[in-house]
Amino acid sequence: MPGVEGAERGADQPGSEPGLSRVPARAAPPRHAVLVHGAGGGGWEWELWAAALRAHGIDVRAPDLQPAAAGLAATTLDDYLDQVRDWIAAAPRPRALIGASLGGLLAAACAEAADALVVVNPLPPAPWATRLPQRDWPDVVPWRCDARLASTRRALADADEAAALYAFRRWRDESGAVLRAAHAGLGIAAPACAVLCVASAQDEDVPPALTLELAQAWGATPLQTLTPSHVGPLLGRDAARTAAQVARWLSAR
Structure with a gap:
């Protein structure tokens, strides 16, 4: 995919914002968004993004995924998918689904109910x-x-000390069954709605080449950031800027 200079790279055209030129036409931009967090996290991960989206007139919900009544060990990927389907169904249209890491897979699997992903x-x-x-x-x-705070700092190498401490205090345990199922591969169709795929430049959990390949296969808009870590787009020093770019992409007509 064509590269551009600066913090993000994508397929650009003259006069466009770097990385965000491929904005498919749609009847109206989303006014509501459901944000789905990743494994071991929570809705708290989205605070910077929620502020950016609200500044662009987009109402935000960022709930926490809940374990099954029988406990975390008994929680399945379907349990989480059911929750995400309920959340997006409750949001007025036009509406967007936004997900990170495991939340990105969950959001993509439920994208038939969204106007943008x-x-x-x-x-x-x-x-x-x-x-x-x-x-x-x-x-x-x-x-x-x-x-451990030290391991959190390593995972958030591009975040400041306050963000690392904030995350350290909020990590949660996760269902192994959910992660095993997700890594085994979920069969989903390419979303019919407009899609933006954001990739960290040096992600060791989900290699950026995979995300950009997925974007190409789906006909999605790619946005590769220079933030190095897996959770950097949400919690790193450049997270607010990335969130603002996503908000502008969602708001574009």
Whole structure:
């Protein structure tokens, strides 16, 4: 995909904002957005994005994914998908789904109910999922129990100390069954709505080449940022700028 100089790279045309020229026509820009967080996180991850979206007149909901009644170990990918479907169905149209990491996969799987989709370093569906780094997931992934500030700083190398401390205090444990199913590959159709795929330049969890390949296969707008980390687009030093660009993409007519 063509590159441009600056913080983001994408397919540009004269007079357009870097990386955001391919904005498919739609009847009206979304006025409501549902934001879906990633594994081990929560709606708190989206605070900078929520502010940027609201500044552009977009109402925001960023709920927390809830474990099944039988507990986290018994929670499945379908449990999370059902929640996301309920959230987007409750949002007035025109509406957008925005998801990061695992939340990106969940959002893409529910995109038939959305008027626009934004995925940020998403866990890719099949067949791309087979190219993710392989890991063994226990029934409960102890990200809250094993959280350390030092490891959080390493994971958020592009964030300031306040953001690292904020995240460290809020990580949560995750369902291993959900992550095993996601990494096995979820079969989903290419979304029919307008799609923006955001990729970190040096993401070690979801290689940016996978996200950009997914964008090409879906006919989506690619936006590659220079933020290095997997969660940097949400919590890094440049997160507010990235969020503002996404808000402008959603608001474009």
